[in-house]
Amino acid sequence: MDRLRQRADFLAVANGARVNSTAFTLQSRRREDLGPIRVGFTVTRKNGNAPERNRIRRRLREAARELEATGDFMAMRPHHDYVLVGRRAALTCDFGTILDDLRSALQRLDRQDPKRQSPKREAREPRAGSNDETQNET
RNA sequence: UCAGUCGGCCGGACGGCCGCUCCCGCAAAACGCCGAAAGGCGGCGGGGGAGGAAAGUCCGGGCUCCAUCGACAUACGGUGCCGGAUAACAUCCGGCGGGGGCAACCCCAGGGAAAGUGCCACAGAGAACGAACCGCCUGGCGAGGCUCCGAUAGGAGCGAAGCGGGGUAAGGGUGAAAAGGUGCGGCAAGAGCGCACCGCGUUUCCGGCAACGGAACCGGCAGGGUAAACCCCACCGGGAGCAAGACCGAAUAGGGACGGCAACGCGGAUCGGUUCGCGCAAGCGAUAACACCGCGGGAGCGAUGUCAGGCUCGCCGUCCGGGUAGGUUGCUCGAGGCGAUGUGCGAACAUUGUCCCAGAGGAAUGGCCGUCACGCAUCGUUGCGCGCCAGCGCGGCGGUGCCCUACAGAACCCGGCUUACAGGCCGGCUGAUAUG
Numbered sequence: 001m002d003r004l005r006q007r008a009d010f011l012a013v014a015n016g017a018r019v020n021s022t023a024f025t026l027q028s029r030r031r032e033d034l035g036p037i038r039v040g041f042t043v044t045r046k047n048g049n050a051p052e053r054n055r056i057r058r059r060l061r062e063a064a065r066e067l068e069a070t071g072d073f074m075a076m077r078p079h080h081d082y083v084l085v086g087r088r089a090a091l092t093c094d095f096g097t098i099l100d101d102l103r104s105a106l107q108r109l110d111r112q113d114p115k116r117q118s119p120k121r122e123a124r125e126p127r128a129g130s131n132d133e134t135q136n137e138t
Numbered sequence: 139u140c141a142g143u144c145g146g147c148c149g150g151a152c153g154g155c156c157g158c159u160c161c162c163g164c165a166a167a168a169c170g171c172c173g174a175a176a177g178g179c180g181g182c183g184g185g186g187g188a189g190g191a192a193a194g195u196c197c198g199g200g201c202u203c204c205a206u207c208g209a210c211a212u213a214c215g216g217u218g219c220c221g222g223a224u225a226a227c228a229u230c231c232g233g234c235g236g237g238g239g240c241a242a243c244c245c246c247a248g249g250g251a252a253a254g255u256g257c258c259a260c261a262g263a264g265a266a267c268g269a270a271c272c273g274c275c276u277g278g279c280g281a282g283g284c285u286c287c288g289a290u291a292g293g294a295g296c297g298a299a300g301c302g303g304g305g306u307a308a309g310g311g312u313g314a315a316a317a318g319g320u321g322c323g324g325c326a327a328g329a330g331c332g333c334a335c336c337g338c339g340u341u342u343c344c345g346g347c348a349a350c351g352g353a354a355c356c357g358g359c360a361g362g363g364u365a366a367a368c369c370c371c372a373c374c375g376g377g378a379g380c381a382a383g384a385c386c387g388a389a390u391a392g393g394g395a396c397g398g399c400a401a402c403g404c405g406g407a408u409c410g411g412u413u414c415g416c417g418c419a420a421g422c423g424a425u426a427a428c429a430c431c432g433c434g435g436g437a438g439c440g441a442u443g444u445c446a447g448g449c450u451c452g453c454c455g456u457c458c459g460g461g462u463a464g465g466u467u468g469c470u471c472g473a474g475g476c477g478a479u480g481u482g483c484g485a486a487c488a489u490u491g492u493c494c495c496a497g498a499g500g501a502a503u504g505g506c507c508g509u510c511a512c513g514c515a516u517c518g519u520u521g522c523g524c525g526c527c528a529g530c531g532c533g534g535c536g537g538u539g540c541c542c543u544a545c546a547g548a549a550c551c552c553g554g555c556u557u558a559c560a561g562g563c564c565g566g567c568u569g570a571u572a573u574g
Contacts, residue, residue: 002172002179005500006464036172040500050193050547054504062505065157095506 004040004081013040013083019108021101023090024060027083028109037079039064043086056086063098077110 004010016029041060043053064084090098 003500007500008463010500042500052546054501054547057500058504062157066505 002036002038004038004083009038009081010040010042010083013081016081017109019105021105023087023093023098023101024105025085025087026102026105026109027085028077029081030077031079031081037077038081040081040083041086042083047086047088048091052088052091053086056088056090059090059095059098060084060086063095063102066099067102 004013013027013029016027018025018027020026041057043056045053047053047056064082
């Protein structure tokens with residue numbers, strides 16, 4: 001598992017599928033090459049000052065690493081880029097719930113994938129897709 | 139013991155499992171993966187890995203580039219008691235002056251207001267060519283009134299109110315501020331009008347490197363405040379910043395060179411080169427497409443055709459140079475930390491010993507857990523004191539829960555300043571109280 005570092009990669013992932021959770025927002029994108037899974041982290045300034053932002057990023061990073069170590073890593077699909085956008089809840093909530101949320105978020109992302117396969121539907125019905133997303137979340 | 143004041147320091151500890159990053163060693167590579175390239179990543183072991191403010195980015199420097207700024211002037215900006223420390227400073231130290239506090243101690247944007255300009259609201263008579271509102275004093279007029287003379291008419295004098303003239307800055311009143319203050323003398327009443335003390339100022343002398351302090355004599359006081367109003371004086375300052383700068387370097391567009399393809403006719407010239415023949419080779423002969431020069435013509439483009447007009451000078455490949463994304467570097471040994479000795483009241487400085495102590499880059503320095511300490515809350519138990527009881531206060535022990543720490547994250551590096559900060563430790567000094 002590599003880290004995502006280029007700004008262009010982050011922008012590309014931001015246009016892909018996304019799933020919301022209490023502590024984070026998960027975004028993903030399928031790449032054309034055969035490279036490894038890459039994960040990036042984004043914590044914006046509105047989430048707090050620098051130590052708090054660092055802590056959010058570190059906890060999310062540790063959760064992704066935990067998934068890889070325990071074998072749940074298979075939930076992530078190869079040749080994909082993932083971006084975890086941190087939220088303020090990630091600062092205080094229990095670490096176990098972050099792990100559970102991350103697993104379920106990956107599964108929901110998997111179920112969304114077939115819909116995203118047809119480019120026509122993605123282009124023509126973006127609003128319907130996002131409605132489905134919110135229904136899934138609740 | 140309490141209250142205060144000043145200075146210094148810490149800012150959870152230990153352990154387990156799993157990670158991140160940099161350096162060193164094995165080690166020289168080879169190989170694999172990502173990338174078009176530049177380049178990056180990958181094994182094992184050892185070691186280092188956030189702060190007192192890393193923060194705000196407010197000053198001062200180093201370093202880099204650009205201009206060539208050496209000197210002077212102007213503009214703009216900054217600093218502003220004196221001396222010292224320092225690479226430098228708006229910082230620090232020691233003094234001076236002013237203000238506050240019983241004291242330790244604290245605070246001060248502290249040059250110049252007789253160089254000039256401006257402003258000083260309201261109130262008030264008057265607020266800077268120095269003022270007369272009330273009051274006080276003085277003399278003049280003075281209906282009525284009083285006294286005197288006179289038989290009356292009338293005359294003389296005094297004179298309240300009032301009127302206008304002069305003197306006066308002691309008092310009242312206004313104001314942030316009213317023309318030095320207090321006392322005595324003096325005067326019609328007053329006034330630095332005179333005197334004493336205090337204040338202010340000039341000059342001289344003494345002490346001090348200086349800011350300044352002290353004394354004497356003289357001046358009668360001769361004109362406030364505001365320079366975080368303009369201004370004057372002295373001193374300082376070139377600009378931009380590690381996204382600086384250096385090296386490497388895609389795609390796309392555009393620039394240049396070369397080659398290939400496409401590209402008409404005539405004439406000239408016969409150098410170069412091509413092809414063919416001969417020859418071992420050097421070379422010789424022939425050929426006329428290319429190329430050279432001159433003249434004339436051209437090709438492509440729009441939905442299509444014609445006409446007129448317009449626009450462009452082709453296509454492909456290779457290489458070169460600039461340069462963007464990107465990569466590498468700058469990048470951590472430095473006005474460095476700690477200790478000792480010496481000098482100095484001190485800030486500091488000198489000598490010497492010792493140590494190497496973060497280098498990330500969508501940004502590492504962590505995640506999860508256990509034990510303990512500290513603090514707070516609560517419960518139980520126990521001791522002491524007070525109380526009739528209920529109960530209250532202090533202390534010890536144990537259990538549970540909470541915070542599991544506050545403020546806050548290096549971003550080229552230093553010296554400062556400012557701001558934020560749970561809790562805690564140490565020391566100096568001052569005042570009050572108690573005991574001896």
